Amino acid sequence: MENILIQRIYVWQLPVRLYHWVNAIAVVLLACTGYLIGHPFAIQSGTEAYDNYWFGTVRFIHFVSAFFFFFNFIGRIYWGFVGNKHSSWRNFIPTTKKQFKEMNEVLKVDILQAKIQPLESVGHNSLAGLTYFVSFLAFLFQCVTGFGMYAAMSTSLLPQMFSWIVPLMGGDFAVRQWHHIMMWFFIVFSMIHVYLVFYHDYVEGRGIISSMAGGWKFIEKDTRKK
Amino acid sequence: MNGSPLTLWEHAQSQGVSRRDFIRYCSWLAAAAGIEASSVGQVIHAMEKKPRLPVVWMHFQECTCCSESFIRSSHPVVSDIVLDKISLDYTETLMAASGFQAEKSLHDTMKKYKGEYLMCVEGSIPTGDDGVYCCIGGKSAIDIVREVAADAKAIIAWGNCATHGCVQAAKPNPTTATPVHKIISGKPIINVPGCPPIAEVMAGTIVHLLAFDRIPQLDGLGRPKAFYSRRIHDTCYRRPNYDAGLFVESFDDENARRGYCLYKMGCRGPVTYNACAIMKWNNGVSYPIQSGHGCIGCSEKDFWDNGPFYQHLASFPGFGIETTADDIGVAVGAATAVGIAAHAISTNIKKGKLINAEIASSEEKENTSKKGGA
Amino acid sequence: MSTRIVVDPITRIEGHLRIEAEIKDGKIVDAYSAGTMVRGIELILKGRDPRDAWAFTERVCGVCTTVHALASVRAVEDSLKIVVPPNAELIRNLMFAALYLQDHVVHFYHLHALDWVDVVSALKADPKKTSELAQSISNWPKSSPKYFADVQKRLTAFVESGQLGIFANGYWGHGAYKLPAEANLMGTAHYLEALEWQKEIVKIHTIFGGKNPHPNYLVGGVPCSVNIEEANSINAERLAYVGTLLDQAFEFVNQVYIPDLLAVASFYKDWGAIGGGLSNYLAYGDLPMNGYGDISKFKLPRGVILNRDLSKVHEVDGKNIDEIQEFVKHSWYEYAGGDEVAKHPWEGETKLKYTGPKPPYQHLNVEEKYSWLKTPRWKGHAMEVGPLSRMLVAYASGRQEVVEEINGVLKALDVPVAALFSTLGRTAARGVETKLVAVWAKEFYQQLLLNIKNGDTRMFVKDKWEPSSWPSEAKGVGLTEAPRGALAHWIVIKDQKIDNYQLVVPTTWNASPRDPSGQRSAFEAALIGTPIKNPDQPLEILRTIHSFDPCLACAVH
């Protein structure tokens, strides 16, 4: 049928999609509980400690989400080496001329809102890939500082592996301060990310949002032929 | 009175300790130090021969509150330490001799007990500008500390000054105040931070050296684990209120009178390692939190620059006094939201037509294909 | 020909003090006092939250811990027009009193006594006679012959060990020591006893401020709350603890310190004519009984005495820019306007500029700049500050309690009023003051109990706590009396931050170098005329200098 110009391509394998949503939920939980840890709200006085545990629960959720977040992240890194080409680690670090050219084009689409040829990438476009890479560094930072702080309240091995960060950064206060500041990176990242996903879906019409659910994207055939 | 120094055994005798008790003490000491029973005799012998530990206590850029804290010790009391346990040969705060005679006391000990004496340091050392910001007897602190450390057996750095530089090292550190461990290397250094350290922590550190004849176990920052391995927060009696989310909202409010947690008053307990909440101050009377003020983190490095003290987090440098990362974060977040909204609107203006046209053409195609198919 | 001697370090003080003195014919003819350590705390305070300043300034000194915190919170409260609740004022008074009791006793026994008491001579004393002596001057229960025999035994063992520790190389046997062996033994015994007692009285700081040294203060009140029905607050148990400590302090001061002071002084009456120095005395006064705003109800009055004229007390105003000023002519600082100008602390500048000899050095260049202390003046006059100034201002102001105590001491020692203007006078005034403070402290305590009983438990005012409630510019001064004398902090607040912060401290007044007109400050003036038996053993210099109780960390900051 010559008038069918769109091809259905399986882009996001199940582990990537699973990773994405576990990660998204964990980050939202971590940011919300983290914010509360920094700014517990005032509840009424006149009650006794043994009647309440809400703040402990908030912290508990933070720590449980942290473990999910951490191992999920490790899983994604692993998948970056064994998964399909769209999930490969290569997509995150621009090295080829082509990638840089594409970044330039994406900038034109996103910022100048120019209408150009459809993008070549099927998976992440190279600018998105780079932002995810930066966000991975932020994940790493947040895990190191988080577990570094956690080391003081835990005897298990994993947090202890990060205890070195505390003296390196000049003490628990500094670690906490940076960990807290970093929360804002995640909030701003999420806002922009979600918006851009919707935006690209809107302007490109490749079904990019649903691709993170079902794995399939819908790519123009002529783009594929080139 | 010129005879050779009294040995520990002679000293014990003069204190009315029996030979039997002395031997028992030595055996216990040997056991504690992990020495085999067959060598206990050697330990007894060593203890009999041993003069009191010579100690020189140097004063540099300090407020002398570490000395003041030290004399508040209750177990052991400081007169027992100074008369029976150590020989405090130099300390500007208490020694009888001044000037030339004071310097002589120092040098006598350095010569006579070369490699044997314990050096205590109170205060930081200004290293810049030839050391002119702290001179004693015409010599700079930096020269003195190097000279005295050279033949010391070990060094104790008292207080936040000697371990981290303390208040004078706070920004902009106008006198290049520097802690001991950044100047001296190749000697065991025991860091005993706190502004000041708790009296019994100071006495306890010295007693540990004497009773077990070795340096207490230290953590990565050179602090005795016995006193600095736990956060105030993990040992604080207000902790149940923290977990319950019950906080003082303002000084002397109803919650303060009930002893709720001081977290929102800027308490640094969660980021501070010290023994205050366990040992408490002045022989167990209280500690800052128990008396209604948050911990200011006085045993931590650079705690002075982590202010303002009454805020949970520090202010953002370069902004107003109360501007925190959150204010900046909210501003950036709001700017992002505005940017997104603007972008969305302009997208619709610029691309709306194009997309609508595409939609129309696709509908048309769909219709034709439907027709064709029918 | 005169000879120049150097005493550095001066020990049994706080901090790093150097004295250079010219000696001629067995007497000091000129003297130079230098502070040789600086930290730059005024510079460090710039740009910080004014509510934090108390903690920074408290670390100026751990010996007179709390007074800088007090001066600081008062300066901030003054600039923001905060009036603290009466209970907070009373608790501040109680902490003030606890500091005086501890610091003055420690000064007498541990910093000053060895200038008068020959520890080695105590070995020769007869414990029985010592006991008789002790019982003749007080009924302190510990004065049995066995008690003194035990102390002597302990001391003998110590000396025979050959390791003399803090007593090594003292001036033992110096001709200027005059006490009989028994008095020496008594003094030594009480040296040890005072060392144990002093750690008790500071527990008042621990109860209200959480620790000592360096208890916590708060702008707008005190951080502790009262709730007599609550285990987590200041309750009946905590208050009873304070009461007991005050009773014990009262006993110790009246049964040990004051009798010892009088006993020792009676052997050194000649020192009532030595070490007078300046003839001007300044006190800011303190211990408000009706709020910090009502000077007339201060237990310790404010004022200046000029030329030892006790018939007139001049008024003092910390805010008048023509009254209190600092010079840097002989100090290692730089003023924008040059070395001759004086600056009121609100306009004060702190710019370190060392011009002295490169260490190691033998002598300072006293013709030029020679100290890290600035030189404060009141209306151009050099002033002495300290217990003596406070007692003289109270005496001249006709404060009955003070007049009676001072007259009592003069009578007991059989010396004229003029003997107050001396080394001995300073040391005696400190004792008199301690005795009065021990009484007043009980008054503050009773008043606090009464307020709580009547339902007033307020400790803190909240309305000016948030920086958003502050004006964009504000200025204030906090005046207090530190154990060593008149202390004040000046603050300039701009946009909620500290724009300028200046401290003028008791030992700055007393130990500073000369001013541009060559006027000496108190230390230098007091040393002139002091007899020196043996220039190699400058015991007499220590006596006069110690009578001021120098604190150099304070003085320079």
Ligand code: HEM
């Ligand atoms: C996106 C990831 C994360 C965000 C946005 C986040 C955010 C925050 C925030 C805002 C705080 C409060 C800091 C304060 O003001 O005191 C906090 C505290 C904390 N976070 Fe995270 N966090 C994240 C990940 C993690 C991870 C992976 C760990 C690892 C264990 C962790 C452990 C902690 C700990 C231990 C605390 C201190 C809690 C306490 O002592 O009560 N966080 N976090």
Ligand code: HEM
């Ligand atoms: C409603 C919420 C979200 C939607 C619809 C969404 C959707 C998507 C989509 C469609 C992609 C693939 C984009 C591409 O092709 O380049 C993606 C990737 C990604 N998203 Fe989200 N996202 C959401 C929330 C989040 C959140 C909260 C985070 C965490 C900060 C996040 C982190 C990521 C990351 C790290 C990737 C790269 C995935 C990989 O390659 O492993 N997302 N998201």
Ligand code: NFV
């Ligand atoms: N000079 C002085 Fe201080 C006192 N008293 C205080 O202001 O000693 Ni450290």
Ligand code: SF4
């Ligand atoms: S650590 Fe604190 S208490 Fe000790 S000397 Fe330094 S400033 Fe004073």
Ligand code: SF4
């Ligand atoms: S008062 Fe401070 S140390 Fe105690 S539980 Fe609360 S935050 Fe932790």
Ligand code: F3S
């Ligand atoms: S301020 Fe210091 S005294 Fe202890 S409770 Fe905090 S470490």
Ligand SMILES: [Mg+2]
């Ligand atoms: Mg000053």
